[in-house]
Amino acid sequence: MSNPLALLGRVATYALLIIAAFVSVFPFLWMLIGATNYSADIIKGKVTPGTALLQNISVFFNSVDMPRILFNSFFIAGVGTALTLLISSLAGYGFEMFRSKFREKVFGGLLLMLSIPFAALMIPLFIMMANFKMINTYQAIILPTVASIFIIFYFRQATKAFPHELRDAARIDGLKEWQIFLYVYMPVMRSTYAAATIIVFMANWNNYLWPLIVLQTNEMKTLTLVVAGLTSAYTPDFGVVMVGAIFATLPTLVIFFLLQRRFVEGMLGAVK
Amino acid sequence: MAQSGLARNEHLSGWLFVMPALVLLGLFMIYPILWSLWMSFQVGRGMAFSFGGFTNIMRLTQDPVFLRALTNTLTFLAIQVPIMLVLALLFANALNDSKLWGRGLFRTAIFLPCVTSLVAYSVVFRSMFAQDGVINQFLMFAHIIASPIPWMADPFWSKVVIISAITWRWTGYNMIFYLAAMQNIDRSIYEAAKIDGVPAWARFWYITVPMLKPVILFTTVISTIGTLQLFDEPNLIPSTPGAPSDSTLTLSLYIYNLSFKFMPSFGYAATVSYVIVVMVGILTLIQFLAARERRT
Numbered sequence: 001m002s003n004p005l006a007l008l009g010r011v012a013t014y015a016l017l018i019i020a021a022f023v024s025v026f027p028f029l030w031m032l033i034g035a036t037n038y039s040a041d042i043i044k045g046k047v048t049p050g051t052a053l054l055q056n057i058s059v060f061f062n063s064v065d066m067p068r069i070l071f072n073s074f075f076i077a078g079v080g081t082a083l084t085l086l087i088s089s090l091a092g093y094g095f096e097m098f099r100s101k102f103r104e105k106v107f108g109g110l111l112l113m114l115s116i117p118f119a120a121l122m123i124p125l126f127i128m129m130a131n132f133k134m135i136n137t138y139q140a141i142i143l144p145t146v147a148s149i150f151i152i153f154y155f156r157q158a159t160k161a162f163p164h165e166l167r168d169a170a171r172i173d174g175l176k177e178w179q180i181f182l183y184v185y186m187p188v189m190r191s192t193y194a195a196a197t198i199i200v201f202m203a204n205w206n207n208y209l210w211p212l213i214v215l216q217t218n219e220m221k222t223l224t225l226v227v228a229g230l231t232s233a234y235t236p237d238f239g240v241v242m243v244g245a246i247f248a249t250l251p252t253l254v255i256f257f258l259l260q261r262r263f264v265e266g267m268l269g270a271v272k
Numbered sequence: 273m274a275q276s277g278l279a280r281n282e283h284l285s286g287w288l289f290v291m292p293a294l295v296l297l298g299l300f301m302i303y304p305i306l307w308s309l310w311m312s313f314q315v316g317r318g319m320a321f322s323f324g325g326f327t328n329i330m331r332l333t334q335d336p337v338f339l340r341a342l343t344n345t346l347t348f349l350a351i352q353v354p355i356m357l358v359l360a361l362l363f364a365n366a367l368n369d370s371k372l373w374g375r376g377l378f379r380t381a382i383f384l385p386c387v388t389s390l391v392a393y394s395v396v397f398r399s400m401f402a403q404d405g406v407i408n409q410f411l412m413f414a415h416i417i418a419s420p421i422p423w424m425a426d427p428f429w430s431k432v433v434i435i436s437a438i439t440w441r442w443t444g445y446n447m448i449f450y451l452a453a454m455q456n457i458d459r460s461i462y463e464a465a466k467i468d469g470v471p472a473w474a475r476f477w478y479i480t481v482p483m484l485k486p487v488i489l490f491t492t493v494i495s496t497i498g499t500l501q502l503f504d505e506p507n508l509i510p511s512t513p514g515a516p517s518d519s520t521l522t523l524s525l526y527i528y529n530l531s532f533k534f535m536p537s538f539g540y541a542a543t544v545s546y547v548i549v550v551m552v553g554i555l556t557l558i559q560f561l562a563a564r565e566r567r568t
Contacts, residue, residue: 009472013366017374020363021381024444028384030406031396043402045409087292094289098282103290113297115556116305117501119524120545123311123531123538124304147296177285206389208504209524213532228391231398234511238399245392256387260380268452 092155195266364450
């Protein structure tokens with residue numbers, strides 16, 4: 001069976017995959033190695049670990065108020081994620097469990113809105129936030145992201161698998177609709193919530209353009225903004241930049257390795 | 273009567289569940305998108321607006337910076353999306369083989385880039401593509417090039433860097449969609465084709481690709497919408513945003529510059545943003561029509 005041509009194909013497949021895997025992983029290694037090198041060595045392409053790690057870390061911590069910045073990032077991403085899950089799962093549940101012709105039309109409208117580009121929203125949103133006196137606040141970052149059409153859609157899809165008998169039983173037991181949602185639906189759907197948590201948290205943590213517009217003082221900035229800011233000099237200190245990039249990547253990387261399957265499920269599910 | 277009371281209750285509950293989201297979407301999406309439409313017909317700087325009719329649209333056609341941003345964005349789109357999707361399809365096809373050694377490892381590795389933040393990977397790429405940086409060192413070491421490529425100093429190569437960067441970041445993401453869809457294809461079709469002596473490339477081209485058509489269409493549309501809004505990479509990979517000489521300037525970056533860099537001209541920036549809205553709208557419509565055609 002194994003003719004030379006099939007063997008060649010097999011070799012080519014492995015070669016392709018090994019190159020692809022290497023290219024995919026290399027920037028991560030580069031980031032780790034870079035954190036141990038001096039900036040001058042990094043831009044000269046030095047691929048061996050150096051001795052500048054402690055210096056880079058200390059320069060980073062001296063130029064960045066890390067506790068405050070981490071608090072900003074975790075607060076915005078954490079509160080934003082909790083609110084997004086609550087508001088959007090309520091809507092996803094509502095659209096699926098209480099169907100009406102009119103609501104179906106509204107839902108169709110939401111799907112159309114999915115393609116509204118943020119670039120067309122940012123100027124009015126900025127002026128709105130300025131009018132509300134909310135520039136440079138956490139709420140300005142969090143509020144516009146809380147009703148996520150993607151997540152509403154995701155929860156509606158997932159709710160199709162929610163057993164209706166559970167709801168009927170709960171109704172017979174005299175539970176109110178909000179109690180059914182809180183005490184029956186939410187516990188049953190916890191794996192959906194977990195997957196959604198991962199993607200929403202990651203999107204919030206990594207958000208750049210909107211915080212860049214709204215957060216204007218150093219003590220309000222998120223880690224993502226700080227890392228971007230480190231490169232704004234014409235010749236940035238890349239060793240320090242790498243330390244920042246590692247900190248910015250770490251939370252999502254850890255979540256990915258701990259919950260790999262959920263992670264992928266969330267990604268597929270949110271857009272299915 | 274009890275029946276109709278229950279129905280009314282049911283109706284009310286339905287609205288109560290969806291209302292918080294609808295109110296927020298109305299406030300932070302519908303209202304702003306209509307406002308920016310209105311704004312796109314306004315002229316003036318800062319917060320002093322006056323109605324300008326089609327002035328802004330006329331200005332678009334004579335604005336060399338806008339035209340460059342538009343050309344750049346469309347160039348990124350036309351080159352990057354096909355390369356990325358073909359690669360994603362090839363990787364997914366290779367990884368769909370259950371007898372493949374190290375399958376999980378390869379899949380994780382190729383997926384890994386989409387765990388990074390756009391900002392973090394952009395700054396890492398900026399250092400890799402320095403004049404004497406690791407990419408040039410490697411290419412020279414492998415005798416692919418004789419002298420260093422001036423990546424971010426050259427209008428052509430800077431685009432190559434941006435395209436490579438986005439491809440690195442998103443290929444694994446698209447691959448996951450293809451892999452998931454491939455797992456749903458009935459294996460017996462392949463077995464039958466194999467017995468009939470259909471070679472591997474033909475099985476890929478005549479079975480896998482047609483079966484994946486909906487997913488391919490879907491990923492094309494989301495990638496296109498994403499690329500039309502490209503901002504983070506051209507803002508962070510060059511030494512100054514959009515450099516050199518606007519050759520990596522995108523529409524989103526231009527809108528940002530018009531609004532938040534200097535004395536803002538919100539009206540004109542809103543007009544430019546509607547160029548993206550219109551392009552995305554057309555693409556969504558094409559997707560919708562294609563999806564409907566598939567159903568009939």
